[in-house]
Amino acid sequence: MGNRTVEFELNGEAVRVEVEPRTKLVDCIRHRLMRTGTHVGCEHGVCGACTVILDGESVLSCLMLAVQVEGRSVTTVEGLSPAEGLSPLQASFRKHHGLQCGFCTPGMITAAHALLTREPDADDDRIREAMSGNICRCTGYLSIVEAIREARAAYGGASSMPAGEVAAQ
Amino acid sequence: MKLPDLDYCAPASLEEVVALLSANADAKIISGGQSLMPVLAFRLNAPSVLVDLGRLQGLDRIEIGADHVRLGARVRWIDIERHPALRTAQPLLVAMIDHVAHTQVRNRGTVGGSLAHADPASEMPGFARLVDAVIEVFGESGPRELSAEDFFLGPLETVLEPTDVLTGVRLPAWPAGRRWGFQEVARRRGDFAMAGVAVCFDDGTDGAVHDMRAVAIGAGSTPVRLSGVEAFLEGRVLTAELAEAAGATAGQEVSPMVEDAGEADYRRALVMTLTARTLKQAAGLEQE
Structure with missing residues (x-):
């Protein structure tokens, strides 16, 4: 089918791109706009790697x-990374070995960022629930939950104490 | 896992949607796309045109009235979760929808999409059957209404015509004090249910069960009203023993559709157990 021109905001920058109507957003981002930070895992909505x-x-x-993103605003992992160094969330993943x-x-970073932006006080149960659509085959998840819990402070949320200690304060 | 070649339109009125569906025999509606996109990725379907409902105004409303709650077709799971009044107005709906999928899918998936997709394991079709919801449709001859009882024909199959748009669903007002229970078993929370059971009834002044309703999901080709369970319990005072007996009845009312015979037996056993548990949950009886 004939190509379409799509205009949207990608990581704060206006982009204009020509795509086939059948092009998935993730393929547009990776192959047309060359932002390869967003990963393609299962390609049918079960692994969470392509979360934006x-x-x-x-x-x-x-x-x-x-x-479908005509006129809308899309943020990928590149949009959450400072020009130099790591964001507090990224630094927390590194500190807690939240990746292998x-x-x-x-996908973990974008999903966690969306969660903490809206719910900076998310407790461990909420973090686990909100991140349940993101599969990791390396870490066993505990370190990911720890990383997100500690990053809450950077979003104006609960202190970085472990959940039990926060409750005891 | 790339999509088949297709065209795409995002009209701004229902009339345009119907006109596009009429003009393109194998066109398909896309709303949230959380069921359709995987279908297209696996190339289980290859429509020539996708007609996106995303530009239609007003389909995303939740209206709470005296007689009913109306959910527009484009109301998303996350909208139901976040709505300040719905948890009181329709507590069982919210409890069931809490089990639908994971965050990212909840941010896109819609009420209308789920009803039209008609997955027998899905919560929204099960709830619609349980409360006898009215499904609102706009088609070639304008708007019309369908009963949830007549709506579901089989797995991924409904009475909708190819030129119909599902526009909303009306849920009868939830009586104050109505008791309910819902439980499902999935391999992981948020995954598709292997089986689930929802029940509700009103307390009579005589302490007995009135307007007994029960539905099973994931245990047949459509959501299944457990009419035997309903008849068995109507007008009786619910006890743990009756709940267990009702569970046995429920097992005879479902025919789980799975390739593996062992899994069918397992799902039937789940329906029996979950029926007893949800009845006890609703009645506030001790769980063993």
Whole structure:
């Protein structure tokens, strides 16, 4: 089918791209706009690796068409990374060994960022629930939950104490 | 896992949607796309045109009235979760929808999409059957209404015509004090249910069960009303023993559709156990 022009905001920057209507958002981001931070895992909505933030909410970019983000704002892991060094959330993942091979990490970072932006006081149960759509085959998840818990302070949320100690204060 | 070649339209009115569906025999509606996109990725379907409901105004409303709650077709799971009044107005709906999928899918998936997709393991179709919801449709001859009882024909199959748009669903007002229970078993929370059971009833002044309703999901080709359980319990005072007996009845009312015979037996056993548990949950009886 004939190509379409799509205009949207990617990581704060206006982009304009020509795509086939069938092009998935994730393929548009990676192959047309060359932002390869967003990873393609299962391509059918079960692994969470391709999570991006659409107008403040986490979504799977393999379950959206590029043409559907016309006029909207998309944030990928590149948009959450400072020019130099790591964001507090990224630094927390590094500190707590919240990644090993790193394939799932862009999706983990975007999903966690969307969560903490909206719910900076999310407790461990909430973190686990909100992150349950992101699969990691390396870490066993405990370190990921720890990393997100400690990053809450950077979002204006609860102190970085472990959950039990916060409750005891 | 790339999609088949297709065209895409995002019209701004229902009339345009119907006109596009009429003009393209194999067109398909896309709303949240959280069921359709995997179907397309696996190439289980290859429509020539996707007609996106995303630009239609007003389909995302939740209206709480005296007689009913109306959910527009584009109301998302996350909208139900976040709504300040719905948890009181329709407590069982909210409890069931809490089990739908994971965060990212909840941020896109819609009420109308789930009803039209008609997965027999899905919570929304089960709830619609349980409370006898009215499903609102807009088609070639304008708006019309369908009963949830007649709506589901089989797995991923409904009475909707190819030129119909599901626009909303009306849920009868939830009586104050109505008791309910819901439980499902999934391999992981948020995954598709292997089986689930929802029950509700009103307390009579005689201490007996009135307007007894029960539905099973994941245990047949559509959501299944457990009419035997309903008839068995109507007008009786619910006890743990009756709940167990009702569970046995429920097992005879479902025919789980799975390839593996052992898994069918397991799902039937789940329905029996979950029926007893949800009845006890609703009645506030001790769980063993």
